[in-house]
Amino acid sequence: MVNLTIDGTQVTVPKSFTIYQAAEQIGIKIPVLCYAKKLLPFGACRVCLVEVEQMKGRLIPSCTTPVTEGMVVTTSSDEILKVRKTVLEFLLVNHVIECPVCDKGGECELQDLTYELEVVTNRFVGEKFDHPTDESNPFIERNMNRCVLCGRCVRVCDEIVSYGSYSFVERGFETKIATAFDRGLDCEFCGQCVSMCPVGALLPRPFKFKARPWQLKHVDSVCGYCGNGCTVTFGVKDNQVQTIRFNDKNGVNDGNLCIRGRFGYSYVNSDQRLTRPLVRKNGELVEADWEEALTAVAEGMNRGKGTGIISGARLSNEEFLLLKEVAAAAGTTNLDHSGGECYKGLTEGVQQVLGLSASTGTFPQVEDADVILSIRSDFYETHPVFGMVVNQAVKRAGAKLLVVSDKKGKFTKLPNAETLLGKPGTEVNILNAICAVLLESGKAVTEGVAGLDELKQSLTDYAPARVAEQTGVSVEAIEAAAEQLAAAEKGAILLGYGLSYTANSRELGIAAANLALLSGLADQDEAGLYVCGEKANSQGAIDLGILPGESGLGVQAMLDAAARGSLGALYIVGEDPLTSFPDGAKVEAALKGAEFVVVQDLFLSPTAQAADVVLPAASFAEKDGTFTNAERRIQRLRAGIKSPGEALTDFAIFASLLEKLGAAASAATPGETFAGLGRLNDAYAGIDLNAIGPQGVVWGGEHLQPKVRNLVPVSGREPLTTRYQLITGSALYHSGTTTTHAKGPLEAVPEPYVELSREDAAELQLAEGDQLRIKGNGAEIRLKAKIGARLPKGVLFAPNHFPGTGLNRLYKGEAAVVVELNK
Amino acid sequence: MSETAEKAAEQEVDLTACNEILDQYQDMQGALMPVLQAIQDHYGYIPEETVHLTADRLNIYASQIYGVLTFYAQFHLEPRGKYIVRVCMGTACHVKGAGRLGDRVKELLGITHAETTEDVKFTCEYVACIGACGMAPVIMVNDATYGSMSVQKLNEVIEKYQKMD
Numbered sequence: 001m002v003n004l005t006i007d008g009t010q011v012t013v014p015k016s017f018t019i020y021q022a023a024e025q026i027g028i029k030i031p032v033l034c035y036a037k038k039l040l041p042f043g044a045c046r047v048c049l050v051e052v053e054q055m056k057g058r059l060i061p062s063c064t065t066p067v068t069e070g071m072v073v074t075t076s077s078d079e080i081l082k083v084r085k086t087v088l089e090f091l092l093v094n095h096v097i098e099c100p101v102c103d104k105g106g107e108c109e110l111q112d113l114t115y116e117l118e119v120v121t122n123r124f125v126g127e128k129f130d131h132p133t134d135e136s137n138p139f140i141e142r143n144m145n146r147c148v149l150c151g152r153c154v155r156v157c158d159e160i161v162s163y164g165s166y167s168f169v170e171r172g173f174e175t176k177i178a179t180a181f182d183r184g185l186d187c188e189f190c191g192q193c194v195s196m197c198p199v200g201a202l203l204p205r206p207f208k209f210k211a212r213p214w215q216l217k218h219v220d221s222v223c224g225y226c227g228n229g230c231t232v233t234f235g236v237k238d239n240q241v242q243t244i245r246f247n248d249k250n251g252v253n254d255g256n257l258c259i260r261g262r263f264g265y266s267y268v269n270s271d272q273r274l275t276r277p278l279v280r281k282n283g284e285l286v287e288a289d290w291e292e293a294l295t296a297v298a299e300g301m302n303r304g305k306g307t308g309i310i311s312g313a314r315l316s317n318e319e320f321l322l323l324k325e326v327a328a329a330a331g332t333t334n335l336d337h338s339g340g341e342c343y344k345g346l347t348e349g350v351q352q353v354l355g356l357s358a359s360t361g362t363f364p365q366v367e368d369a370d371v372i373l374s375i376r377s378d379f380y381e382t383h384p385v386f387g388m389v390v391n392q393a394v395k396r397a398g399a400k401l402l403v404v405s406d407k408k409g410k411f412t413k414l415p416n417a418e419t420l421l422g423k424p425g426t427e428v429n430i431l432n433a434i435c436a437v438l439l440e441s442g443k444a445v446t447e448g449v450a451g452l453d454e455l456k457q458s459l460t461d462y463a464p465a466r467v468a469e470q471t472g473v474s475v476e477a478i479e480a481a482a483e484q485l486a487a488a489e490k491g492a493i494l495l496g497y498g499l500s501y502t503a504n505s506r507e508l509g510i511a512a513a514n515l516a517l518l519s520g521l522a523d524q525d526e527a528g529l530y531v532c533g534e535k536a537n538s539q540g541a542i543d544l545g546i547l548p549g550e551s552g553l554g555v556q557a558m559l560d561a562a563a564r565g566s567l568g569a570l571y572i573v574g575e576d577p578l579t580s581f582p583d584g585a586k587v588e589a590a591l592k593g594a595e596f597v598v599v600q601d602l603f604l605s606p607t608a609q610a611a612d613v614v615l616p617a618a619s620f621a622e623k624d625g626t627f628t629n630a631e632r633r634i635q636r637l638r639a640g641i642k643s644p645g646e647a648l649t650d651f652a653i654f655a656s657l658l659e660k661l662g663a664a665a666s667a668a669t670p671g672e673t674f675a676g677l678g679r680l681n682d683a684y685a686g687i688d689l690n691a692i693g694p695q696g697v698v699w700g701g702e703h704l705q706p707k708v709r710n711l712v713p714v715s716g717r718e719p720l721t722t723r724y725q726l727i728t729g730s731a732l733y734h735s736g737t738t739t740t741h742a743k744g745p746l747e748a749v750p751e752p753y754v755e756l757s758r759e760d761a762a763e764l765q766l767a768e769g770d771q772l773r774i775k776g777n778g779a780e781i782r783l784k785a786k787i788g789a790r791l792p793k794g795v796l797f798a799p800n801h802f803p804g805t806g807l808n809r810l811y812k813g814e815a816a817v818v819v820e821l822n823k
Numbered sequence: 824m825s826e827t828a829e830k831a832a833e834q835e836v837d838l839t840a841c842n843e844i845l846d847q848y849q850d851m852q853g854a855l856m857p858v859l860q861a862i863q864d865h866y867g868y869i870p871e872e873t874v875h876l877t878a879d880r881l882n883i884y885a886s887q888i889y890g891v892l893t894f895y896a897q898f899h900l901e902p903r904g905k906y907i908v909r910v911c912m913g914t915a916c917h918v919k920g921a922g923r924l925g926d927r928v929k930e931l932l933g934i935t936h937a938e939t940t941e942d943v944k945f946t947c948e949y950v951a952c953i954g955a956c957g958m959a960p961v962i963m964v965n966d967a968t969y970g971s972m973s974v975q976k977l978n979e980v981i982e983k984y985q986k987m988d
Contacts, residue, residue, distance in 0.1 A: 164884025169893040180878075180885035181871060181900075413882060789879070 136184025224620030229629025275645025305568025316625030333552030340555025349509020355707025425815025498534025
């Protein structure tokens with residue numbers, strides 16, 4: 001610790017602090033423009049100059065100068081104010097003054113500083129900038145005439161997002177921020193740069209001329225897309241979410257968001273939303289009132305053949321609890337969520353080995369991890385903001401990143417990243433081989449671990465040399481990975497699960513958990529194994545047991561039973577299985593076979609179109625409750641707006657339905673229901689809803705120790721050897737099918753595509769955008785070609801978000817589908 | 824983009840040489856400047872494709888490379904003539920009538936400062952002092968210096984290069 005005096009006040013701070021941070025700690029606010037707390041110090045704007053007695057003769061930039069023992073700092077004096085004022089005068093020489101029409105007006109840092117320092121005249125005259133405005137994309141407007149060259153956008157895009165869109169170009173007076181070759185912005189449009197810009201140089205286009213900042217009501221909630229669980233702050237006016245506000249003051253993500261969180265909110269305001277219940281009459285879905293619709297639902301569920309309930313994973317915890325009560329009232333244990341197969345890795349695999357069905361650590365613990373192993377999915381695409389955490393660990397803390405995957409992505413390009421690029425579906429083989437090396441080299445942690453001999457026995461099939469031959473990953477890479485994981489003091493293994501990653505999920509859960517045990521990662525005090533659900537409340541669904549009850553059917557079994565005609569009713573909540581589940585034909589047969597189908601959703605999805613009753617539900621922005629994210633963090637959702645028309649929250653619908661079924665909800669409001677969650681899961685007991693602050697509450701504490709230590713032998717797969725194989729997954733711009741209703745992501749990636757390697761494209765003489773016919777599993781679909789460097793030869797990738805492509809006519813849940821490819 | 828640059832962009836650039844240059848520097852830290860210099864030596868300028876290739880292989884953002892390229896006057900993003908005619912506009916040359924030399928180049932070749940002839944044979948550049956004030960006014964064509972210039976002598980020099988390939 002270091003002692004220093006600032007404006008006469010003694011302060012003791014860590015020696016890594018800068019003068020600015022030390023002053024901030026005692027409530028002294030030094031003005032800044034280029035400084036941002038989540039970025040590295042830069043020192044570009046010279047607004048934060050202070051006097052230091054030991055460094056007389058010049059003014060010192062407080063945001064870049066580290067504190068030293070005995071320092072005596074003055075943050076405000078006549079001379080300092082004069083210099084700060086001059087700095088502003090310089091900036092205002094060429095900054096265009098168009099505050100009346102600038103969306104930043106009212107929250108512009110330059111405007112505020114000018115006002116605060118009373119810069120009413122300018123002693124200097126010069127040319128104003130006259131750069132054209134970049135409006136080449138639908139999200140971010142760049143008006144470089146308003147830029148003050150603080151470099152925050154350049155730095156956030158590099159340090160945190162690792163995309164590198166911007167750079168300072170030219171020199172001297174001509175210096176400006178530009179993209180490569182000064183073109184229009186073409187990036188992943190996370191909008192991080194917009195959130196960082198102190199002035200109106202970077203603005204969210206969807207929000208242009210919508211409202212002045214002070215007219216907006218701010219409501220803190222949780223993003224409804226993926227399991228990352230980022231805090232989002234709605235900017236609400238006229239009962240519409242006008243924008244997502246930048247907020248790094250509270251919340252869990254330092255104000256970081258991806259394109260979905262920042263620009264994907266618009267589906268909430270969509271005019272395609274369902275506003276009234278629909279009931280099928282004479283073959284047509286027609287509008288009805290709630291009374292009629294719910295009576296029909298209750299009747300349909302009581303017809304005797306039994307009901308199956310399939311839920312999505314974007315319901316709140318409280319709604320899950322009520323859903324379980326609905327299941328009980330309907331007398332069924334056929335309850336399950338999402339793809340049914342996709343989270344088996346968690347509930348069966350990891351559970352079997354570690355006795356846990358959740359991540360052991362929290363996201364921030366990964367920030368200073370020394371070794372990170374990312375399995376299968378590129379977290380930049382499934383959980384982009386967690387991806388940013390990993391990025392910071394690698395770039396700032398020098399973490400070693402290992403990626404086991406079947407395609408390249410942003411992770412593989414990070415410095416120090418080693419990619420173990422295997423053939424699709426062979427991740428288990430690779431993890432087994434790493435385990436084999438650990439055991440062979442004697443570096444494995446085996447104390448107190450059961451099942452060692454059986455595992456050793458099974459791993460004889462996974463000698464590195466053999467696995468290398470199978471998968472295409474080199475022996476050296478496998479050995480190096482094992483060595484690094486064994487040497488890790490604070491390691492993290494990341495495993496994503498979701499609808500598009502259903503194959504081998506149980507096996508992969510086991511293999512990853514085995515590795516976590518043998519490498520000692522599971523027994524660290526922090527970090528460890530991260531199992532990250534695809535949807536906003538995937539973890540809540542597992543915690544609260546939205547799973548088949550005793551002798552109950554899982555999703556796949558329900559679909560089979562319905563198709564056979566042996567299940568009377570299907571009640572599908574917040575999910576569009578026809579589009580998003582593997583094996584669409586099976587879903588179609590189930591919807592036809594079931595006597596009665598109810599769909600509860602925001603939109604008239606393809607599944608809803610096949611229903612007998614459609615119930616209009618509320619979006620995440622319209623409800624109170626809690627979500628549990630992939631690091632076990634329980635966070636509060638807050639309603640920002642009212643639902644359109646007669647749409648109701650799932651909570652309200654379940655409560656009414658319970659009445660129709662002759663039961664009653666155990667609590668009247670989500671708030672009261674929260675206390676009841678402890679009945680379903682001990683970890684939720686004793687948490688006070690009102691104590692859940694902006695940081696949420698991590699159930700079980702910041703770190704979970706394994707409850708058991710059972711190594712479990714697990715088999716990998718032989719890779720396909722056909723010329724072409726198709727894999728599916730998530731694309732960055734989308735999340736499930738919901739984003740296809742959101743203007744933001746939809747404008748970035750408006751249509752489905754199939755990605756393939758340059759080599760394959762050359763062989764087929766394909767150009768970007770050419771139509772391709774893909775045949776497999778007895779079906780054929782057509783997709784546009786996207787040519788890139790991410791995929792190995794012979795591997796095709798098609799994202800799974802789009803209805804209408806019929807991807808799931810081909811994809812039946814395999815790791816990779818054998819396909820034929822034709823122009 | 825100038826017309827010459829547009830034409831260049833239409834032609835595909837052979838990246839073999841760029842790949843060879845990158846092979847040499849692939850594992851060296853902080854090698855961007857020598858890489859760019861070598862690329863410019865080979866191609867005569869920095870074609871855009873080579874920037875993307877360099878970005879990809881050295882794992883540096885293309886935007887960053889563009890920042891470097893625009894910061895240093897030594898790098899050129901558009902094709903340059905085989906012969907670079909540098910007309911010195913330093914004080915001594917200016918006094919001795921360098922302006923008229925510039926005008927004459929424009930008359931002879933149709934190009935002025937920072938322009939390239941359509942056949943990509945000549946590029947004209949007005950430069951500040953090239954350190955040969957004793958021979959003012961001075962022009963340079965590539966590495967050859969021509970001192971005590973007059974409009975008449977300039978005609979001869981340009982004619983000489985026009986006759987060469």
